[in-house]
Amino acid sequence: MTDFIRNNRVAVIGAAVVLLACIVLTLVAGTDSDIVRKTTSILRFAWTFAIPLVLAALVGVIGERSGVVNIGIEGQILASAFAGFFVAAASGSVWIGILAGLLTGMVMGAFLAWLCVRLRMDQIIAGVVLNIVATGITSFYYVQGKSLPSGVPVWEVPLLSKIPIIGPVFFRGGPIALGTLVVVVGLVFALFHTRWGLRTRAIGEYPTAADTAGINVNLMRFVNVTMAGLLAGAAGAVLSMEQSSTFERGMSAGKGFLALAIMIFGAWFPGRAFFAALFFGLMSGLASQLQADKVVNIPQQFINLLPFVLTLIILSVAAGRVRPPAASGQPFVKGEGS
Amino acid sequence: GGTAAAPAAECGTADAFCIGLVTDSGKVDDKSFNQSAWEGVQAAVKAIPGSQSKYVETTDTKDYAANIKQFTDKKYNVVVTVGFLMTEATQAAAKANPNVKFIGIDQFQDTAKVGEIANLAGLTFPEDQAGYAAGVLAAKLSKTKVLGQVLGMQIAPVEKFAKGFEAGAKSVASDIKVITVYHPAGDNAFTDPAWGAAEAQKQLDQKADVIFGAGGKTGNGALGQVAKASGAGESIFCIGVDTDQWNTVPEAQKCLVTSAMKLISEGTADQIKAIKGATFKGGNVTGKAGLAEYHAFDSKVPADVKDAVSKVVADLKSGALQTGVKLG
Amino acid sequence: MAERILDIEGLVKVYGTVRANDGITLHVNRGEIVALLGENGAGKSTLVKQIFGLVIPDSGTISINGSVAKIKDPTDAIARGVGMVHQHFQLVPVMTVAENVVLGNEPLKGLRLDLSSARELVRTISERHGLEVDPDAIIEDLPVGTQQRVEIIKALSRKVELLILDEPTAVLTPQETDELLAVMKELAAAGTAIVFITHKLREVLAVADRVYVLRRGKTVGEVKASETDAAGLAQLMVGRTVVLQVDKEDPKVGAEVLKVTDLEVMDDRHLKAVNGFNLTVNAGEIVGVAGVEGNGQRELVEAIAGMRRPVKGAIALGGVDITLANPYQTHAAGLGHIPEDREKHGLVSDYSIADNLVLNRFDEPEFRNGPVRDTAAINANADNWIKTFDIRTPSGDLPASSLSGGNKQKVVVAREMSIEPRLLLAAQPTRGVDVGSIEFIHRRIVEARDRGAAVLLVSAELDEILGLADRIAVIHSGKVVKEMPAEGADRTYIGELMAGGH
C-alpha cells in the first residue's frame, strides 16, 4: 500500500487537494448553495459522460500495452450495448442483460485477437472490420419497441458517498459505474505491481525478450485482448442499460474512437486515462452549462469543439514525450528477430 | 413495404386505394413522428374498405425523391411524407404528379414562393401551443421554481415546443427559471439517450423539478432518468412530447404527468379520409396539438391546476391567447 | 566417462530451401566449455535456439540430462536447467534491471510482485560473479557492455546446468571480454556446462575445452582446444587455407575529399555519441575507423550521410559544406553510402532487385521520362549490375527478399558503386556476409579507391580494417583517439586503444 501511494504520488496528492477543496467549499458556501449544487451537477455529468470512455480507453490501454492496437472498440461497445439491452428485454433480467453485454464485448475481443494474433491480420484493418461488422449486425437485427424489464439498481458506497460533492458523484451509481472505479484502481495496481502486469508490459514492449523468458507471447496477447473485451462490454452495457434504458442504432457515436484519443492523452497509463476522460466529460458538461446559463456569447459549437482542439494541441506539444508501447501494432512471430 | 395488407386490387386500378408512406431518416416504429404518421395511415386503412398501404424507410436524406417515386411509379393514390426535411422533395413530387395526393407532415407551404399546390396538404401543428400549455402546467407543479428542458436538435418543431414551454412557464411566474439545453449538434442529436439522461440529471441536481424532454430518443433518455430520481412522481415530474408517451416510454411512467402532443396520427388519418371522401383541399392544414391525458397523475394534479391548464388550452385554441413564439 | 548433460543426435532444421541444421550430432559434458565455430549462416544460432526451445527441430533428438522429451518452449528449457544469453539482447529497454532479470520467473508476495527480493537476487548474483550492475537502472540507459552483464545475470538467476552464450563478446571491449571469459571459467569449474558461440578464435582458444565446427548445417569437425591453434581452426571452418589479406597496391593519395571538424552528434536517446570528432579522408585512400561498437560510429556515419543532424561542428565534402545536408543532397554531392543495417536502410525487401538497384537514384534523369519511371532503363541497369557484381538471382524482377544475405549486400554495394562516388562511406560492409562475398566486396572497395574515390571504412572487425585500410583512425567515446598508417600497425596496440587505454 505504501509503495502504491509512493508510486502514484501525483494522483494521491491531487485527490487529497480536490477532497480538501470540496470540503472547504461545502463548509464555506453551504451544502445547498448554488455553487455546490452546480459543481456537483457538472461533475456528475462529467463522470457519467466519462464512464464508457474510461472503460473503453482501458480496453485500448490493455491492448496496446500487450502489443495489439484495438480500433475496434467502437464496434465492441455498439455490439455490447445491443446485446445487453435486447437480452435484458428478452430474459426479463437486467443482470442477464449486463452479463450478455460483457460476454459480447469479450467474444468480439476474442475475434479481434484471433484476427490479429492468430491470423496476423493488419491490426488497424481488423479493428475497422470489427466496427463495420458490429454496425451491420446491430442495425439489421435491431427491433423497436422493446424495453428494459427494470432499471439497473443504484448503489451507494457507505461512508465514501457522504464526502461532500465527490461522494454522491463517484460513490453512488449503478454497478458498472462503481465497478469502473474499481477497475481503474485495480488496473493501475495490476499493470505495475503484479506478475501479469510485468509480463503484459514486456510483451507490448519487446515480445521476443518475453518469449525467451518463457512467456507465451501470443497466448497472453490473446487472453489480454479477449479479457479487455469485458470492459468494452461494460462500456456498451452502461450506455444502453445504466445510463439510458434503450438501444439506438449507432449508439456508440464515436465513443470508441474518442477513447483512443483519451488513451493517448493518458499516455497509456490507466490512471491518467481516467483523468483524461473526466476532463472530456467536464468540457462537455461545461458546454451545455454555458448554453443553459447563457453566460457567454460564444456559439455552442465552439465550446463543444474545445476538447478536440485541446487534444490536438496537447498531442502536438507533448508528442515527443509520450511514446506508445514499442511493439504495439506488430504481430509476434516466434523465432524471428531473436 | 412492410405491411400485411391483404392482396387487394392492383394499385392504379379503379378499385384500389393505395397509400404509401416515406419516413424521414428513421423507422416507422421510432416511437416518434414516423410511427405516429404510420399509425395514422393504418387507422385510415382500417376505416376505408379495400384500401392498402406500404412504407419505405429513408436511410439517406438524398433519397427522399427516389423513395417518393417508388409510390408514384406504382400509381399510389396517396403518398404521406413525414418530416420537415422532406418539404421540398414532396412539393416537387406533388407538382410532377398532379393525380396523386400528398400529405406532408410538418411541412409548411410558403405559398408566396411555391404557389398553391392543390394536391398537397402541408400538415403542420401548433407545437408552441402544446409547449405553452405544458409550460403552464410545469410552472404550477414546480416547488423549486426551476424547470428544465432537454431537447434534440435545434430545428423548427423542437424550437417551437421549447419556446412555447418557456413562454407558458413565464406566464405563470415571471421569475421562474427554465434551464434549456439543445443537444450539441451531431448526427445523433435525436438518438442520444445517454446524453439526455445525463443532462436531465444535471438539471435535477440544479434543482429543476419538472423536466420537459423533447427530442426523440434523446428526450426519452431524459424522461427515463427523471423517473429514476428519488421523489419522482411526488415532487419531481417529467413531461413528454409528440405522442402520449405514457404508452411509448413506459419506463417514464413514474414521473410522466402528461405529454405535449401533436396529433399526427389523427391529422394524417383525417386527411386520408378526406382524400377518399373527395373533400380534400390541399394547401396548409393545421393539425391539432395539446396535452395528453394525465393517466395515473389525474388524481395527483390539483384540481385548480387542471382547470387553469384546461382554460389555457381552450384559450389558445380559440385564439384568445397567443403564445408569442417567433422563430428565427 | 564424464557426465553428459546435453546430447544431440541427427538434428535437422530446414527453412524453405535452406538446411540450416542438417543432421547435427554433438554432446556436452558437465563442467565443460564447448565452442561452436562456423561461418555466418552455418547454423550455430539455429542449433542453440532449438536447445532453448525457441525453434522446434524438424527431426533428430536433443536430450538434456538423459531425458529426450521434446523441448516445447523456453519455459520448458529453463525448467530443465538451460539458460541462454542471446546474440541480440533480450531485455525490455524500458524496464529496470531487476524487472528484466525476474521476467518470466517473478518472485511474488501474495499477488504483488516482490521487487525488493528481485533487487536482492540481482545484487547477490552480481556480487558472486563480480558482474557489477545497479538493479534499479533502466536498461536503455545502460551501455551495451552492462546490458550484456544483465543478460548473464538473468541466465544465472535461474538454476542453470547448461548455459548457452550466442556471440556474447561481439559488443564487448577486450577487457569486458576477458572478464566474461573469467566468469565462464569459474562457472564451468563449479560444474556448469557452457556452449559458447563466437567468431573470435582467440577466445575459443582461451576458454574452450572442445570445439565443434559447423559448416552448412553439418558438424564438420570436433577438436580439443588444447590440440589445435588458430590456423587449424580457420582451416576447419572454411575447408581451405584462408587468405585474409587483400591484394592491393600502394594508394595514390589525391586531394582532400572529406573533412570532419569538431563534430558532435546525439544518439537516439539524446546523449552525445560523437563528441569532438576530427578526420580527413583524401581521394585515393581508404581510412578505416576502428572501434568497439557503440562508440559513436553509427552516429558518425549517419551524420556524414545526412541522415542525422549534427549539433556542432562541420562536415565538408570536396570543400562544400554538407553539415546540414539531407541524404538527397549528400548523395547528389557524390557520396555513396553502404549502410550498416542493410535490411533497415539499404533495401526495400518487397521491391524488386531492379528497383533496389536504383533505390536512391530513382529520380535521376537517366531513370525517368518526365514524371514517369523509365522501366526499360531501370531493367537495363539491373541486368548490367547483376552481371557485373555476379548477384546470384534468376531475375532482377524478383523481390530483394529472395536474396541471400551476401547477395543482398552486393545489391547495396553495386548501387553505391554505380554512382562512382567521390566518397564511399562503407559501414560494416561485410557484416553477415560469407567469405566469398567478403573477398568480392573487399576487391570492389579497393577498386573504388584505385579509381580515385575517398573511402571511409567503418568496421567492428579489426582484421577487415587492418586488411583494407591505408590509414587507421581509432575511435573511442565519439572521438578519434589515435590516427596511424595501416602499414605496420600493431593489432594489440589498436585493441588497447579501442578499449580506451593509453
Next chain:
Amino acid sequence: MSQQRPTSTLARFQSFLVPVLALVVAFTIGGILISLQGVNPFLAYKSLFSSAWFTSDGLLRTLQKTTPLILTGLAVAIPLKIGLFNIGAQGQLILGGLMTAWIGYSLNLPGILLIPLSILGGIFFGALWAWVAGILKAKRNVHEVISTIMLNSIAAGLVDFFISGPMKEPDQSIPRTPQIHSGAMLPNLGFIPIGFPVAIALAIAVWWMLKRTVLGFQFITVGENSHAARYAGIDIAKTIMLGMVLAGGLAGLGGAIETMGVTHRYESGFNAGLGFDGITIALLARGNPLGTIPAAILVATLRAGAASLQFDTGIQPEVVDMLLAITLLLVSIPILSGLLGKKSSEPPAVTPVSKEEVPA
C-alpha cells in the same frame, strides 16, 4: 503491394478472385438471412439490382452515389500506400462540400467561372484539412488516426456552426445554406452524372501515378520502409504532407461534386458517413486505387437498391450494412486468400512511419 513486383498471372488471378469469391459467399450468407425473414432471396436481389441498374433514374442515382465513394475511397487508399490511415476523409469531405456551397451561392458569376471556382474551393478546403493532420504527423509525430478523428469532430462542429449561423439560409429553420446558383450546378449527361467519369478518371490517374511515376515510387517507398526511404533521400515529411493533401483534395472534391451535382446546397445530414464509407471502400479495394471503382459501385448499388428492396419485399434497408460487413470481413481476413494461395493477395498493411524518420 509493391509496384514493380512481378505479378504472375496466378497471383493476379487470385487478387481478382478473392474479392469476387468474397462477394459470392457474402451474398449467399445474405440470401440465407433474407430467406430467414421469409422472403425469396432471388426476388430480393432481383428487386435490388434491377432498381439500381436497370431503370434510368435508378442508374443515375447509383452512379451519383458511386462518385463520392470512389473519391473518398481514394482519399483513404493513397495515405494507406504511405503507411498512413486516414480516418479523416469525412471531415475533409464535409468541409469541402460546405465551402463549395458557399462559393456557389455567394458569388454570382457565370458558370464558366463559377464551376471551376466552386470545385477548387472544395478541393482546397478538403486538402487544407488533411494537411493539418499531415503536418502534425510530419512535424510533431501526432498519430494520424487520432488527429483525423479529432479533425472530423472539429469539422463537424464548424460546419454546423456555419450552416446554422453565418451561412444559414435566411427565413429557413433547417440549418442549411442557400441553394447554389444554377451556374454552379453540374448537369447529368443522361443517366451519367458528370462527376462519375471524373471520379473514374481520377481513380485511374491515381493508380497510374502510384504504379508508374517517380512520385508514386516515392510514396510507396515511404510506406514500405520509411527508414530506407529516408536513406534514399526521400523527404518523408514532405511526402506525408503531399499524400495527405492529395487525399484531402480528393475527399474535398467528393464534397464539391456532391454539392454541385446532387444536393445543390449544404444541408445538415446530407453527407453523413460518406467519408467513413471511404474506409470501407479502400479496404474492399484492398488498397488498390482501381479497386475503389468496383467497390464503390457495389456499395452504391446496395444503397440505391435498398428502398426498392423494402418496397417489394419488406426487407429492412439495413440488410445492406449486413452484406457489406460480411463482404469486407471475407475480403480482409486472410483465410479466403489462404485457401487460394497467399502473399500477393494480402490486404494492405498500415505500416506506421516510424518516429525517428520524421525530423522534429
